[in-house]
Amino acid sequence: MKVSKMGLKSVKLTELDKMYPGQDILLQTGQIKQYGSGLYAYDNVVLRVEDRVEEIIKKHMDKIGGIEVEMPLLQPSELWKSSNRYDKYINDGVMLTVKTDKNEFCLAPTAEEAVTKFAENRITSYKQLPVSFYQIGKKFRNEIRNRGYLYRGKEFLMFDLYSFDKNEEDLNKTYDLVKQAYFDAFKEMNLSLVSVAADNGSIGGTRSEEMMVLSESGEDTILYDGKVGLNTEVLEKENYQEYLKKEYNITDISNLSKLKAIELGHIFALGTKYSESMNIKYVAEDNSIKPFYMGCYGIGVSRVLGVLYENNVIKANDEIVGFSLPLSVAPYYLYIISNKEREAEALKLYEQFLAAKVPVILDDTNDSIGKKIRNAKVLGIPYIAILGNSTNENEVELEYTKDDSKEVISVDDAISKFKEIKNSIC
RNA sequence: CGGAAAGUAGCUUAAUUUGGUAGAGCACUUGGUUCGGGACCAAGAGGUCGUGGGUUCAAAUCCCAUCUUUCCGACCA
Numbered sequence: 001m002k003v004s005k006m007g008l009k010s011v012k013l014t015e016l017d018k019m020y021p022g023q024d025i026l027l028q029t030g031q032i033k034q035y036g037s038g039l040y041a042y043d044n045v046v047l048r049v050e051d052r053v054e055e056i057i058k059k060h061m062d063k064i065g066g067i068e069v070e071m072p073l074l075q076p077s078e079l080w081k082s083s084n085r086y087d088k089y090i091n092d093g094v095m096l097t098v099k100t101d102k103n104e105f106c107l108a109p110t111a112e113e114a115v116t117k118f119a120e121n122r123i124t125s126y127k128q129l130p131v132s133f134y135q136i137g138k139k140f141r142n143e144i145r146n147r148g149y150l151y152r153g154k155e156f157l158m159f160d161l162y163s164f165d166k167n168e169e170d171l172n173k174t175y176d177l178v179k180q181a182y183f184d185a186f187k188e189m190n191l192s193l194v195s196v197a198a199d200n201g202s203i204g205g206t207r208s209e210e211m212m213v214l215s216e217s218g219e220d221t222i223l224y225d226g227k228v229g230l231n232t233e234v235l236e237k238e239n240y241q242e243y244l245k246k247e248y249n250i251t252d253i254s255n256l257s258k259l260k261a262i263e264l265g266h267i268f269a270l271g272t273k274y275s276e277s278m279n280i281k282y283v284a285e286d287n288s289i290k291p292f293y294m295g296c297y298g299i300g301v302s303r304v305l306g307v308l309y310e311n312n313v314i315k316a317n318d319e320i321v322g323f324s325l326p327l328s329v330a331p332y333y334l335y336i337i338s339n340k341e342r343e344a345e346a347l348k349l350y351e352q353f354l355a356a357k358v359p360v361i362l363d364d365t366n367d368s369i370g371k372k373i374r375n376a377k378v379l380g381i382p383y384i385a386i387l388g389n390s391t392n393e394n395e396v397e398l399e400y401t402k403d404d405s406k407e408v409i410s411v412d413d414a415i416s417k418f419k420e421i422k423n424s425i426c
Numbered sequence: 427c428g429g430a431a432a433g434u435a436g437c438u439u440a441a442u443u444u445g446g447u448a449g450a451g452c453a454c455u456u457g458g459u460u461c462g463g464g465a466c467c468a469a470g471a472g473g474u475c476g477u478g479g480g481u482u483c484a485a486a487u488c489c490c491a492u493c494u495u496u497c498c499g500a501c502c503a
Contacts, residue, residue: 009454010453011453012453013437014438015438019497027437028437034495036494037496093427141501143501143502144500144502145497145499156503210503211503219502263503300502316463368463369461369463370464372464373462374463375464386462389462
C-alpha cells in the first residue's frame with residue numbers, strides 16, 4: 001500500500017485523553033471516526049488489525065474443533081420469546097428492535113437462541129456430539145452508557161462460540177478446552193490473560209469466568225493472586241462464599257490483591273437452560289430424549305482492538321507519540337521511507353516485499369522524514385525501513401518502533417528476514 | 427434513568443464573568459526556499475458560535491426550552 005493512495009492525512013497530535021490516550025490518537029488521526037455515542041467507523045489500517053485479531057481467534061478455535069457459522073443479525077421476536085429472555089432484554093433497554101407494520105425483529109445482542117435453534121433437527125443424535133459452532137460478527141446493544149471509545153459501543157464486533165455436549169462432564173471438558181484456546185489466542189496477541197470467577201448475569205447457567213487483561217484503563221476491579229481470582233461484582237451475589245467454593249474452589253479471598261482490569265471475554269457453562277426452555281433435544285444412546293448441555297463463550301473483538309492500542313503505546317520524551325503493535329496483529333510489518341535520491345530504490349524494495357507477500361507501506365509523499373516517521377508510529381507499524389544518506393546502496397536501516405533500536409542490513413537480508421517472520425506467523 | 431460537566435473552523439481552543447465587527451495554533455490551498463527526526467517565508471481559503479424561542483437598539487455572551495457528547499452510578503464483551 002502506498003501512503004499517497006490511502007486517503008491519509010498527517011495530523012499533529014494535540015492533548016490526549018488521559019484515560020484512553022491510545023484510542024484518542026486513533027480518533028485525532030481519523031483512524032476511527034465517531035458518529036454518535038458508541039458508534040464508530042474504522043479506517044483501513046484499524047480494519048486490518050481487526051482482521052488479524054479475527055484470524056488468530058479463528059485459528060485457535062478451529063484447532064479445538066470449532067465450526068464457523070453465521071447467524072442472522074435480524075432475529076424474529078418470537079425467537080427471543082421462546083427462551084423467555086425477550087422481556088428482560090426489552091425491559092432493560094439493551095435490545096434494539098426493528099419494526100415493520102407486521103413484524104418485529106430484534107437486532108442480535110447475542111446468539112444463544114439463534115444457535116440453539118440452529119442445532120434443532122440438525123444435531124439429533126448423541127453420535128454427533130460434541131459440537132461447537134462459532135461466528136464473528138456485529139452485535140447490537142443499546143448500552144445505557146457507552147464508554148471508553150471501542151471498549152463499550154452500541155455496535156461492536158464479537159466472537160461467540162456455542163458448545164453442545166451430552167452431559168455435564170463432557171461440557172466441563174469442552175469448557176476447559178475452549179478456555180485454553182482463549183489463553184493461546186491471547187498469548188499470540190501478546191496480551192496476558194487472567195481468568196476470574198464472575199457472576200453470570202442475564203446469560204444464566206452454572207459457572208462463568210471472565211477473561212481479563214490487567215489494564216489501568218480497565219472498567220473492572222478484580223481480586224487476584226497470580227493463580228486464582230474473582231471479579232469484585234461476585235461479592236454482591238447472595239451466598240457468594242458458597243458459590244466461590246462450589247464452582248471455583250476459592251475459599252479464602254483475604255490474600256488476593258485488588259487490580260484494575262478490562263474484560264475481553266466471558267465464558268459460561270450454561271447447562272440445559274436454553275435446550276430446556278426452547279425444548280431442543282437429541283436422542284441418547286439409551287433411546288431417551290435428552291437436553292443438550294451447552295456452553296457459550298464470547299470475546300469482544302472491538303474491545304480487544306482498544307486494548308491492543310492502549311497497551312502498545314510508545315513514548316518519545318515522555319510524550320505518547322503512537323503505537324508499536326506486535327507483528328502478529330500489526331496492520332503492516334514495515335513502513336518504507338526514503339530520501340529523494342533513493343526513491344526508485346524504495347519503490348523497488350516495496351515491490352520486492354509485495355512479491356514476498358510481506359504487508360508493507362511505502363511513504364511516497366513529499367513530507368519531511370520526521371513527519372513520515374511520526375506517521376508510521378501513529379499507524380502502529382512495528383518497523384520503519386529507511387533508505388537515506390546514512391546507509392549505502394542496497395542497504396536499509398531498520399528501526400524497531402517499540403524501543404527505537406536500529407540496525408543496518410542489506411536489502412536482501414531484510415526481505416528474507418520479513419519473509420521468515422511472515423511464515424512464522426501464518 | 428439519577429448526579430456532574432461541555433457544545434465556537436477538520437482538531438485543540440480564546441472571547442462568555444462585565445452583551446458592542448468571532449481570534450489563534452495545528453491541518454488545508456498557492457508560490458518560493460528547505461529536505462535524517464512533526465522546516466521556514468509570503469499569500470489564501472475555511473464559522474448558520476449545537477438547535478429553537480425570549481429579553482435588548484444590539485446576543486457566542488443574559489433567560490427558557492430542546493438536542494447531542496463526555497464523565498460518575500446501575501448494566502455489559
